[in-house]
Amino acid sequence: xxxxxxxxxxxxxxxxxxxxxxxxxxxxxxxxxxxxxxxxxxxxxxxxxxxxxxxxxxxxxxxxxxxxxxxxxxxxxxxxxxxxxxxxxxxxxxxxxxxxxxxxxxxxxxxxxxxxxxxxxxxxxxxxxxxxxxxxxxxxxxxxxxxxxxxxxxxxxxxxxxxxxxxxxxxxxxxxxxxxxxxxxxxxxxxxxxxxxxxxxxxxxxxxxxxxxxxxxxxxxxxxxxxxxxxxxxxxxxxxxxxxxxxxxxxxxxxxxxxxxxxxxxxxxxxxxxxxxxxxxxxxxxxxxxxxxxxxxxxxxxxxxxxxxxxxxxxxxxxxxxxxxxxxxxxxxxxxxxxxxxxxxxxxxxxxxxxxxxxxxxxxxxxxxxxxxxxxxxxxxxxxxxxxxxxxxxxxxxxxxxxxxxxxxxxxxxxxxxxxxxxxxxxxxxxxxxxxxxxxxxxxxxxxxxxxxxxxxxxxxxxxxxxxxxxxxxxxxxxxxxxxxxxxxxxxxxxxxxxxxxxxxxxxxxxxxxxxxxxxxxxxxxxxxxxxxxxxxxxxxxxxxxx
Numbered sequence: 001x002x003x004x005x006x007x008x009x010x011x012x013x014x015x016x017x018x019x020x021x022x023x024x025x026x027x028x029x030x031x032x033x034x035x036x037x038x039x040x041x042x043x044x045x046x047x048x049x050x051x052x053x054x055x056x057x058x059x060x061x062x063x064x065x066x067x068x069x070x071x072x073x074x075x076x077x078x079x080x081x082x083x084x085x086x087x088x089x090x091x092x093x094x095x096x097x098x099x100x101x102x103x104x105x106x107x108x109x110x111x112x113x114x115x116x117x118x119x120x121x122x123x124x125x126x127x128x129x130x131x132x133x134x135x136x137x138x139x140x141x142x143x144x145x146x147x148x149x150x151x152x153x154x155x156x157x158x159x160x161x162x163x164x165x166x167x168x169x170x171x172x173x174x175x176x177x178x179x180x181x182x183x184x185x186x187x188x189x190x191x192x193x194x195x196x197x198x199x200x201x202x203x204x205x206x207x208x209x210x211x212x213x214x215x216x217x218x219x220x221x222x223x224x225x226x227x228x229x230x231x232x233x234x235x236x237x238x239x240x241x242x243x244x245x246x247x248x249x250x251x252x253x254x255x256x257x258x259x260x261x262x263x264x265x266x267x268x269x270x271x272x273x274x275x276x277x278x279x280x281x282x283x284x285x286x287x288x289x290x291x292x293x294x295x296x297x298x299x300x301x302x303x304x305x306x307x308x309x310x311x312x313x314x315x316x317x318x319x320x321x322x323x324x325x326x327x328x329x330x331x332x333x334x335x336x337x338x339x340x341x342x343x344x345x346x347x348x349x350x351x352x353x354x355x356x357x358x359x360x361x362x363x364x365x366x367x368x369x370x371x372x373x374x375x376x377x378x379x380x381x382x383x384x385x386x387x388x389x390x391x392x393x394x395x396x397x398x399x400x401x402x403x404x405x406x407x408x409x410x411x412x413x414x415x416x417x418x419x420x421x422x423x424x425x426x427x428x429x430x431x432x433x434x435x436x437x438x439x440x441x442x443x444x445x446x447x448x449x450x451x452x453x454x455x456x457x458x459x460x461x462x463x464x465x466x467x468x469x470x471x472x473x474x475x476x477x478x479x480x481x482x483x484x485x486x487x488x489x490x491x492x493x494x495x496x497x498x499x500x501x502x503x504x505x506x507x508x509x510x511x512x513x514x515x516x517x518x519x520x521x522x523x524x525x526x527x528x529x530x531x532x533x534x535x536x537x538x539x540x541x542x543x544x545x546x547x
Contacts, residue, residue: 021165033328038128039282057208062115065233081237085244086190110177121152152306154182193247201463221268224261260485267459280500284453371502382416397530422498424543425454453500460486
């Protein structure tokens with residue numbers, strides 16, 4: 001028996017009985033409360049996509065891609081080789097029947113389930129919260145660069161979902177396989193190929209959210225030929241003397257127009273929607289508020305650790321699972337509301353830090369007295385012809401630094417000093433952005449203060465597509481070698497704004513005053529960054545680590 005869910009992007013999405021059980025579980029239902037694009041709806045009101053419908057969409061597309069590849073009659077040898085290899089990889093972990101039709105069905109079910117559960121561990125406000133706290137902050141293993149929502153997701157799939165849906169037999173084996181796919185160490189060829197259907201460059205994750213976010217943002221972005229792209233997926237197996245060395249389940253070059261459209265539309269959504277300067281301001285303010293209220297014991301960061309909700313010591317099975325359902329965006333909203341009320345209720349004179357925190361909360365919640373972006377256009381940011389651009393101010397500030405930064409390397413690797421600085425500030429696990437912000441704010445009086453935001457984004461990245469060779473077979477090629485548009489989008493991104501900076505003042509200002517604040521702010525920020533760079537050898541190496 002199947003259940004149909006009506007979706008704005010894909011029409012009807014069909015669920016089998018076990019998939020419906022998983023979707024109905026509290027772990028999956030929580031995703032209704034987690035927005036896909038954190039604070040983007042603060043600027044684009046209809047950008048209310050949740051992880052719930054996106055996960056259903058990713059499940060649907062992942063299954064359709066694999067189905068197209070399995071049903072292709074022209075590559076039956078590769079299909080057979082993939083299924084035999086998958087059976088060998090699964091034999092030690094799950095009880096999968098060896099007939100190829102059974103393996104094909106299992107592969108399809110596991111792929112769909114991995115697509116459905118790939119975001120199951122996301123915290124409220126998604127990547128924004130994840131960027132504020134390290135794995136050690138919330139109590140999960142991992143380095144500072146690790147995305148801990150993946151650790152959470154693997155824990156949920158491995159330890160919690162099987163209990164919630166009473167998974168046995170093949171259903172339990174599907175979840176075991178998905179738990180393995182959710183981990184980092186997927187090295188065997190067939191399982192790695194399945195993982196890449198959801199987690200690569202041309203994958204079900206991006207194929208869904210580009211369409212969905214483009215539509216929900218109210219823009220004209222996100223349109224590409226999904227059906228042509230899905231139907232082009234094929235299987236390619238590299239077999240050396242009876243040993244499978246590699247498996248690829250990738251699209252054909254005949255769908256290059258759809259692939260290039262996907263890459264272009266994703267770039268447009270990031271540049272014009274997700275990286276809109278007011279969205280970046282909201283992210284910076286939210287990060288600032290969470291940092292400044294980190295001593296609030298009622299907002300324990302360890303509540304985001306999925307393992308805390310294992311119902312082993314609970315008299316009511318599943319009780320803690322239902323507590324986890326409450327961890328949606330609303331819990332962060334309540335945290336912000338509480339501190340806004342607290343600060344507004346204080347009768348005494350607020351300290352400078354309290355005034356800034358109150359201002360940040362009023363902007364986020366009440367849209368009161370928005371900040372002034374130090375630049376919006378690329379010529380204000382990294383333009384060399386603009387006398388007052390951030391790039392010009394940076395170069396002037398670094399003229400007095402000893403030893404000077406590697407100018408030739410900066411130009412060849414980053415294109416500009418502005419993007420060189422942005423790359424350093426965006427480097428995961430470092431406190432450069434916070435320390436530079438503290439430094440510039442320490443020199444300000446109570447009337448103004450600054451925040452920075454340095455998002456990271458690769459518009460194309462490395463991926464492979466399949467091309468027909470002279471003998472009628474298939475061979476994988478690098479996307480960047482086949483598509484000039486993919487390379488052009490990467491080049492276009494190198495010229496974009498990579499770092500956002502904002503000045504907040506306590507009173508309304510005229511247009512002329514705002515213009516002067518921008519010029520003065522760029523100069524001040526550039527001087528603080530140059531002084532910070534000169535501070536120590538460790539900082540210099542962090543800014544541009546050895547090649």
